[in-house]
Amino acid sequence: MTRRHPLLALLGLFLLAATANALHFYLDANEKRCFIEELPTDTVVEGHYKALEWSEARQEYVLESELGILVEVEEVHSGHTVVKTKGPAEGRFTFTSHEAGDHSLCLSTNYTSWFSNTHIRLYLDIVVGTTKADLDHDRNHISEMSAKIRDLNLKLEDVRREQQYQREREAGFRDLSESTNSRAVWYSVAQIVVLLATCFWQLRHLKNFFQDRKMQ
Numbered sequence: 001m002t003r004r005h006p007l008l009a010l011l012g013l014f015l016l017a018a019t020a021n022a023l024h025f026y027l028d029a030n031e032k033r034c035f036i037e038e039l040p041t042d043t044v045v046e047g048h049y050k051a052l053e054w055s056e057a058r059q060e061y062v063l064e065s066e067l068g069i070l071v072e073v074e075e076v077h078s079g080h081t082v083v084k085t086k087g088p089a090e091g092r093f094t095f096t097s098h099e100a101g102d103h104s105l106c107l108s109t110n111y112t113s114w115f116s117n118t119h120i121r122l123y124l125d126i127v128v129g130t131t132k133a134d135l136d137h138d139r140n141h142i143s144e145m146s147a148k149i150r151d152l153n154l155k156l157e158d159v160r161r162e163q164q165y166q167r168e169r170e171a172g173f174r175d176l177s178e179s180t181n182s183r184a185v186w187y188s189v190a191q192i193v194v195l196l197a198t199c200f201w202q203l204r205h206l207k208n209f210f211q212d213r214k215m216q
Contacts, residue, residue, distance in 0.1 A: 040165030
């Protein structure tokens, strides 16, 4: 019977811990493109982008020094702005989620003319859960394996935060289901009470009606 080395399991977890989303899309000069990312609390998100502008002269997308990209990150629930920064045509951004839930990530260009017909191709690579240690100052003093283990510990922290966030979501959903079921039960009871009261009133009305007929 073969035994699986624990280090292999840790390496597998390391590969699965971070979630990467790479894509590219097109937008006009005055257009803003937004994405929604659901994040646990205290999760580090790192994004890399590269914007290319269409050149009529060269008939291809090229990197222009005048082109800039505005990055805005906002917590959807509270409306709190996490990041609002303007960078060059190629750059990166990093932020940490302060509360769990949906986060809106919007990108736009620095071109403001409404009459501009400039077309932009934007490459975006987002990595969620890349909590990084400041290892640059001591990588020459520790072994490569020690550095990997340290990185794995940070990935485990990301996994634990994700699990805690999912447990909180499940608890909230369970409370909502119980509240909905309780309301449904009380609504059914109220319907039965109204039905019984209506039947009682109709029987009493019929009884009085027949008594009046007999007296006549």
